[in-house]
Amino acid sequence: MLGHSWRLPTLALLAACLLPGSAFATDSCAGKLGTERVLEVDPHHLQVGTKHFPQTLDLAEGEVVLTFDDGPHPGTTEAVLRALAQECTRATFFVIGRNAAAHPALLKQILAGGHTLGYHSQTHPMTLADLPFDKAVADIEKGFATVDKAAYGKAGAQPRVPFFRFPGFGSSPQLLAYLDKRGVGVFGADLWAGDWNPMTPDQQLKLLMSRLDRQRRGIILLHDTHQQTAKMMPAFLAELHRKGYHVVHVVPAGPVTATAPQ
Template sequence: MLGRSQGFRAALILASCFLSGAVMAAPGCEGRLGTARVLEVDPHHLQVGTKQFPQTLDLADGEVVLTFDDGPRPGTTSAVLKALAQECTRATFFVVGRNASAHPALLKQILAGGHTLAYHSQTHPMTLADLPFDKAVADIEKGFSATDKAAYGSAGAQPRVPFFRFPGFGSSPALLAYLDKRGVGVFGADLWAGDWNPMTPDQQLKLLMERLDRQRRGIILLHDTRDQTAKMVPAFLVALREKGYRVVHIVPAGPMTAAAPR
């Protein structure tokens, strides 16, 4: 018999495979960007994204991972989800716990779309590294709990999906060690459009595609809370398709063995 953690992992992988097939075969998905493959990522000792760490995911030329931070937010998150659905494409959403608590229906939309739901702290301090260690850990843990309660109705000793991104990439050796001990993988990014800066959707798309065309692969960071990003995403997905880029969807691999907090 499968344990609780093994059962959740099996269900996650089965759902991911089912959704992948359903998306690719669904009417209206022919000729869309789609999701090229699902990559199972071992969260243990994981620190990836060359904007923050020396290494990144093992992606081939032309492969990208789409990630969105800071949500959910009414209006913009829904628009991003609609654009992803229209292109039969999946992404990872690093959500803020207090936003998750305020908008649980949006979390359920994220999950219903087959996307990965991950964590971005409870209050999005800039930065966690500037807080006393105990307060930073409490904010991280509250983010795990608040997000899981909003998305799944309950929270256990470990986060449901052990992926975390530091707000502003503001990590510290002590916080990285804490998450590593918890079995939680840390994601940075390889490129972005800098969508925290005001610009038009067209300007943002041009900047992002120029950077991607130079780099050719990587974890892409965007914010589903930004109006300009929500307006850009449909054209961005079309540009990825027309230029032959392939989207890789990340899910956790291995048994869920994150230790309970002390």
């Protein structure tokens, strides 16, 4: 087991939808895709996603974790957040430090929506594994500090939410060991839409759903920096709902969880 979870009861989920200031503040979440359950995972020794690692999260058939990389980005990130809020659905955003510093208000929108905010390095080198070890570590650590300062107003010794994804999945044994020692969990993915390749939103939806329908579960990698993905999101969430998929929201176990800034 890579963590434990709780299901969101209907009344509790409806109450969450009505929290003042929440991105979920709609009249009702009834009949929406929603968030089926919250999965707490211990970040220590965590390396998940079968595109890169032998194991993944403890997901049942039909369960998916929605993740977005490379943001925040004006225009597209807001559109993704609106689509998620419309369906009362929560996701994980792995953000780049320099983008976070440039757009702190977007980070606060992500947090206000109840989403998990993780890290994706400071500058998104392709790849960290191709850099000298000390430079790669410096880029990772600067990303932690930059994101935390932009999102929460200050950075401490430990990343606020210890989840990290390598740009381009470009890890190395040494960097994985470093993050493990730091108590930071590493996310890969189980499937993706390949949204770094130009295509129409309809083409992207068909590609992603064909992959998901074969696999039936997993961590899904998307990018909130692309217009084609932002435009696809309402139809994608509707298709997940129509086909009976369930969204799982991932948070770190223990006292530190994804919360809105104070």
